[in-house]
Amino acid sequence: MNKKVFDRKRKDFRQFRDYDYYDQSKGKYFLMPFNFHRINKNREVLINEIGDFIFAPVGTYETIVKRELSKEKHPELYQDLVSNHFISEEIYSPNIDLIATRFRTKKLFLDRFTSLHIFVISLRCEHTCAYCQVSRVTQNKEKYDMSLVSIDKGIEFMMKSPNPNVTMEFQGGEALLAFDNIKYAIKKAQEFAPIYGKSINYVICTNLALINEEILEYCKINQVLISTSLDGPKYVHDKNRNKPNCSSYDLTIRGIELSREILGHDKVSALMTTSSHSLNYPVEIVNEYFEQGFSGIFLRNISPYGFALRTEKNRYETEVFLHFYKKALNRIIQINKEGHFFTEDFSKIILTKILTPFNIPYVDLQSPAGLINGVVVFNYDGAVYATDESRMLAEQKDFSFRLGHLLENKYEEIIYGLKSRRIAQVWTNESLAGCSECAFRVYCGADPVHNWATQGDMYGYRPSSAFCNKNMEVIRYLLTLMDSDDETRDILESWIK
Ligand code: SF4
Numbered sequence: 001m002n003k004k005v006f007d008r009k010r011k012d013f014r015q016f017r018d019y020d021y022y023d024q025s026k027g028k029y030f031l032m033p034f035n036f037h038r039i040n041k042n043r044e045v046l047i048n049e050i051g052d053f054i055f056a057p058v059g060t061y062e063t064i065v066k067r068e069l070s071k072e073k074h075p076e077l078y079q080d081l082v083s084n085h086f087i088s089e090e091i092y093s094p095n096i097d098l099i100a101t102r103f104r105t106k107k108l109f110l111d112r113f114t115s116l117h118i119f120v121i122s123l124r125c126e127h128t129c130a131y132c133q134v135s136r137v138t139q140n141k142e143k144y145d146m147s148l149v150s151i152d153k154g155i156e157f158m159m160k161s162p163n164p165n166v167t168m169e170f171q172g173g174e175a176l177l178a179f180d181n182i183k184y185a186i187k188k189a190q191e192f193a194p195i196y197g198k199s200i201n202y203v204i205c206t207n208l209a210l211i212n213e214e215i216l217e218y219c220k221i222n223q224v225l226i227s228t229s230l231d232g233p234k235y236v237h238d239k240n241r242n243k244p245n246c247s248s249y250d251l252t253i254r255g256i257e258l259s260r261e262i263l264g265h266d267k268v269s270a271l272m273t274t275s276s277h278s279l280n281y282p283v284e285i286v287n288e289y290f291e292q293g294f295s296g297i298f299l300r301n302i303s304p305y306g307f308a309l310r311t312e313k314n315r316y317e318t319e320v321f322l323h324f325y326k327k328a329l330n331r332i333i334q335i336n337k338e339g340h341f342f343t344e345d346f347s348k349i350i351l352t353k354i355l356t357p358f359n360i361p362y363v364d365l366q367s368p369a370g371l372i373n374g375v376v377v378f379n380y381d382g383a384v385y386a387t388d389e390s391r392m393l394a395e396q397k398d399f400s401f402r403l404g405h406l407l408e409n410k411y412e413e414i415i416y417g418l419k420s421r422r423i424a425q426v427w428t429n430e431s432l433a434g435c436s437e438c439a440f441r442v443y444c445g446a447d448p449v450h451n452w453a454t455q456g457d458m459y460g461y462r463p464s465s466a467f468c469n470k471n472m473e474v475i476r477y478l479l480t481l482m483d484s485d486d487e488t489r490d491i492l493e494s495w496i497k
Pocket of ligand 1: 429434435438439442468472
């Protein structure tokens, strides 16, 4: 390349400055690794590698990085930065071991490995929900139930997890259509648990249409929790969750009441899914959960996978969901201001990451990602998937995240196989372009399945990623709320106590 062309091209790029500019020994303090995000036009937040944060006026980051901060002129900020490990007065921070311990604590979930084992006990269902995330088949097709031999192998697999505390979750279709198989599975797991030193939590995910006293008495004796779906008030729930010839809402509410009566109030949880129809009712949906006696709600957007998006009406933009989310969150904060404890559970997970040294093992917000590390799914036909979302892709003949088969592969072949290793190359947000320099990285996660399903490759491209756009805006909004006034900050902090 001739010199003229080279010089012209150089001007088009940002260039490294002279060595002097980067020479830290000239400053009065040394920079530790941290990043920043402008949360609104006046304020920015500085966040370090272990999730400590400091709110500051816009421009503070630049002042610090240029080493123009002075102990005399900014005594309070200077002290905050030293004590929170953003800057150090010595070239090697004396707190480096403490920081390493804090970092290990954030990644502690890796120590124990897979906890959640989902058994898709049957694909049969008696509902015909508008957004159903998997294909469903009619009640009569027995061949869509998990076989006893697959159940045995799934339990064997679960016993091999290094985690002493595992959760065995039964999903469908409608899981209660195969209640005899659930009883078989729980009995088997109970026999194996003491041999392998496992403590097992049992959860049945059900729409509650088939629940009765006999089933609940069984759940009580065997300490089985119930997880159900409630999408909001009757006019929202019944539109989303269609049950031919009757009201799904009425059955769900009756089922929640009966379950609470027999199992106890806190043994029944509910999840909502935000359909396009739900988007019009953020306040009403929150009010429904509050009035039904729940202590919180998890505001979930529709998954961009599987049958859910077959119909155009189930598609909506991330911005539209975020608008819904903020309206609902503001209503929840209002309920707290009126003197009631009521949480938004997605925010609660992020707030735990922001405000404590710990990291809630929530599959969708982990790095390394929650798939395989936190969850595996055994489909009704014995196939093993990395996550529930992976099997939704498989229902549309995309087997990219099918790790193996219970009857054909050993535990080691599935967990350490080629597919798992390929996924592992892109499941850490610390090493993904866009995420690696993002200030919110420590509060966020990585999701190769989402990247694959929405962008066509597991690595993903952050600027147009719905996963990124949603998480970044929710985290920014929560930080803005925390920075806005003491009453709101106290409310948000009370959710994690
Ligand atoms: S996904 Fe987006 S918000 Fe999350 S760490 Fe990556 S760049 Fe940041």
